[in-house]
Structure formats: C-alpha cells, structure tokens
Amino acid sequence: MVFVLEDDSNILELVLYALKSQNIESQGFLDIKAFKEALKTTIPQVLVLDVMLPNASGFEILKELKTNSVTKDIAVLMLTALNDEFDKVKGLDLGADDYITKPFSVMEFIARIRAILRRNKDVDSLSYGILELSYSMRSVKVGKDSINLTLKEFELLGFLLKSPNRVFSREELLEILWGYSYDAESRTIDIHIKTLRKKLGVAKKYIKTIRGVGYKISKDS
Template sequence: MVYVVEDDHTILGLVLYALKSQNIESEGFMNAEDCLKAIEVKIPQLILLDIMLPKIDGFEMLKKLKSHSKTRHISVILLSALNSEFEIIKGLDLGADDYLTKPFGIMELLARIRVILRRNEHNNDEIIFDGLIFSTQKHCVTLYNQPIELTLKEFELLSLLLKNKEKSFSRDEILELIWGYSYTGESRTVDMHIKTLRQKLGEWGKKIKTIRGIGYKLERE
C-alpha cells in the first residue's frame, strides 16, 4: 500500500493513476491530518509526501512518523518544488528515503517507488510486508509493532508464504517443504497450522487465502 499526500488535485490524480497502472495499491490525501488518521487504521509500506501542505507541512508530518515506533519504519519519498540543497538535506536528515523535486517525471517516480518497495520486502534478513516484520536471524515476527508468538512450524509456514507471495501451494507441497519427505502424518496438519497462524495474525491473517481444491497462498492484498 502506498499513500500519497498532495494538496494539488491534478498532481494527486496523476500519481494515483500512474500507481494504479502498475498494479500498486494506493490511496490519496489532500492533507497530512487525513493521512495520519488513515495510518491509525492501516499502515502503508510507503508514503509519497508533499512538503508544502496546509496546517501540518511535510517536514512536520515526517517528524511525527519517525518519532513513533509504530510508524518509523514507513518509507517516505518527499515530493516538493523546494529544490535547494538545504531543503533536500533537511528532508533526508529527518528520515526520508528519497527526495524528488517538482516537476518530476512519472516514470522516474515509479522507478524510485519500485526500488523502495523491493528493498522493504527483502531488507537483509527481514521481510517487511504491510505492517508485518519477519526476521529470520532474530526468529521473531512483529505486526504493527506488536510481537507475535509463533511455534516453529507456524514460523516456517509464514516464511514460506511471505517469500512466495501470490504463489499457491498444495497441502502436499507444504508438508514436503516444512515437515520434510519423511513426514507420515495427515495433510490436515497443514490446515490446523494455517488456522492457528491466521488466528494469531488477526485481520492480517485474512491475507492467507484458501485456494479451493489446491491449498493456500498469501495475497498481496
């Protein structure tokens, strides 16, 4: 999910259209206040943030995001007509991942967005996806900054799905990949682990879809 905060209606519409053309889910806001309210409901992977906004400007919103543990991991690309070295350095020092000056090319913007989304999904040993952070090295999972306690098999199952988004796995494939070829139990074991994994992940767990007659997959949305 990408949030776009831009008070110029024309630019906002153009950027949202471009994101939709690339199958990147997005939502637009004309001011920082509405975006911050939306973040309380759903945390995006990336925010495209104009600086010269009414009431709360982009720099102030960026400070708010980076000062809270729940939102500091959100990537931010600043968009602004302010093109002095001072403004660019200020934005990057405040924690922005990138800074693009207006007028900008849509293709360049999309390229920068793709770089950040790819980096976020596979950040060293971490996978970051829609508010969930999965760390193999630390063997931990956090969802919206809250730790999620998983069994070893639940952890391995979630790892498989996260690393293969949109790919469907049959129950037999999951048994072979997670439990190993020597496993002689029932395929219902997979169903039970999927059930408990979904329960522990709450609303987020609905991303794990049952594919009738096949098995399971993790949907991007």
C-alpha cells in the first residue's frame, strides 16, 4: 500500500493514476487530518509526502512519523517544488528514503517507487499461521520443519508475506522481483509459485491464485 499526502488535487490525481496503472495499491489525501485518521487502521509500505502542506510542513510530518514506533518503518518519498540542496539534505537527514522535485517525470516517479519497494529492508522476520520466514537467517519454517528454497522462491514468498491479502499481478511481481517487464508468454511467476507450493507442503494453502490476475497470501478458504 502506498499513501500519498499532497494538497494539490491535480498532482494527487496524476500520482494516484500512475500508481494504479502499475497495479500498485494506493490511497490519496489532500489534508493531514484525513491522512492521520487513515494511519489508525492502515500502515502503508510507502508514503509519498509533499513538503509544502497547509498548516504544517512535510518535514514536520516526516519527523513525527520517524519518531513513532508504529510508523517509523514507513518508507518516505518526498515530493516537492523545492529544489534547494539544503531541503533535499534536510529531508534525507530526517529519514526520507528518496526525494523528487516538481515538475517530475511519471516514469521516473514510478521507477523510484519500485526501487523503494524492492529494497525490502524494513522487516527481519515474518510469520503467517504455521509459516515463518527470517531474512537475517535466510530461513523458512513450516511448523518445526525447515524448508529449503532457492533465492527467488525466498524473495517471492517474503514479498507476498509482507502484504497479506493484497493481490499482486504477475506483471508487478516480475517487475519488482526480477527487474524486467512482463511477457504474456513468460511462465516465470507461475513456475516459481508451483515449486514454492510444492516445497511448503501444508502451508501451500496460504498462496491463493486470483484467476486472470496473479497471487496473494491469505487464510481465506
């Protein structure tokens, strides 16, 4: 999930459209109050944050997020008309992951969002039902049994586990995890899902196929 806090409705609409075109789930906010209300129920993976906001500075919002244990791991991309080097350094020093200035290229914006999503460095271990994954140990367990996965199987499982119930298209998975565009003839994702399910045994039930779209991790029957 990507949150976008931007008070210019035209830019907000453009950014949300760009994210949607890449099958990246997103939600936009024109004001800080609505944004903070949404944080009570959803913690996004990435926040696209405008610096020039009414009633507050984006830098203030960034500082507040990074000093809160609940929101400190949200990756932040600063989006602003400010092009001064001092402002860029200030944002990065406060914990921003990246910085892009207006006017900006939509393709560059999407590339930066993808790069942030690829880093996957904010979580060390994940658990879902009887399934456990550790990045530092590079291990996967189903109950008490250790599972031996290839690097790509491990990355694919970890990526899905980070966003349970979120549907990822084959195109999105291929671009984020393999780094190249989807080819309708390619069976890369389907083959990896098949071998992953086989190795996970009883835990394969968590990997759901969304016909015509892609895959998700879910406990739904």
